[in-house]
Amino acid sequence: MIFCDRGIVLWRRPLRENDRIVTVYTEERGKLEVNFKSVRLPKGKLKALSEPISFGDYRFFLKNGSNFPVCTGGKTLSVFPGIRRDMDRMVMALYCCEVVSRLTPAHSPSAEKYELLLGALRELDAGGLSRWMRYAFALRVMECAGFGLRHTASGLDAALWETLHAGAWAEVHALKGRPGDSDYLDNLLARFFEEQIGQRLKTEEFF
Known part of the structure; x- marks a missing residue:
C-alpha cells in the first residue's frame, strides 16, 4: 500500500549500516516508525527528510503484514532554519518533539x-522563545493526551496557570511569575514523566 501524509520528524536512530528508523508524527496517521533506506550513505536522497525537526510531505510504502512503512519519496516543506541557527531554540524544539513522542502511542x-x-x-x-514556553507546551500536550491539569488546583497564580494552558505564545513569553514558580513547574513535570513513562526526559538536562 502506498500512502502520502505530511509529518514532522521527532527523532531518528540508525538501522544496520546505511538505514535509519525515523519517528515521524503525521497529520492523518499519527506517530509512525518509518524505515529510511540508504539515507546514511553520502549521497542518500532522502537524508534531509529524515532529520529531526524537519517538516515534510512524505510518500510511504507499507508492505502487507509489516508495521514499518518505508519512505519512498517526499518534499521538504520546512527545516526551520531559524531554529537551527540558535542552540537555545534547537534545544527547545527537541524538547517539544520528545514530549510529543513520549506521550503519543503509535498510529x-x-x-x-x-x-x-x-x-x-x-x-x-x-x-x-522564553522559559515559560517549555512549561506551556508540556502542559498542553498533557491536556491533549488526557493527562490535563488545567482544571486542578495548583500552587501558581490562577492567571499564570491559565495562560500556560491557553494563552497565545506572545502572552506566554510575556509572563513574569513569582520566585519559585519555575521550580514548582520543574518538579511537577519531572514527577509526571517519571510516573507515566518511568524516566525523565532526555532533553530535560539541558534546561
Whole structure:
C-alpha cells in the first residue's frame, strides 16, 4: 500500500549500516516508525527528510503484514532554519518533539496535538522563545493526551496557570511569575514523566 501524509520528524536512530528508523508524527496517521533506506550513505536522497525537526510531505510504502512503512519519496516543506541557527531554540524544539513522542502511542492521530507541535516550531523559527514556553507546551500536550491539569488546583497564580494552558505564545513569553514558580513547574513535570513513562526526559538536562 502506498500512502502520502505530511509529518514532522521527532527523532531518528540508525538501522544496520546505511538505514535509519525515523519517528515521524503525521497529520492523518499519527506517530509512525518509518524505515529510511540508504539515507546514511553520502549521497542518500532522502537524508534531509529524515532529520529531526524537519517538516515534510512524505510518500510511504507499507508492505502487507509489516508495521514499518518505508519512505519512498517526499518534499521538504520546512527545516526551520531559524531554529537551527540558535542552540537555545534547537534545544527547545527537541524538547517539544520528545514530549510529543513520549506521550503519543503509535498510529493515534490527533489534529490538536499535531497543530500544537507545528505551531510551536513555527514560533521558535520566528524567534519566539522564553522559559515559560517549555512549561506551556508540556502542559498542553498533557491536556491533549488526557493527562490535563488545567482544571486542578495548583500552587501558581490562577492567571499564570491559565495562560500556560491557553494563552497565545506572545502572552506566554510575556509572563513574569513569582520566585519559585519555575521550580514548582520543574518538579511537577519531572514527577509526571517519571510516573507515566518511568524516566525523565532526555532533553530535560539541558534546561
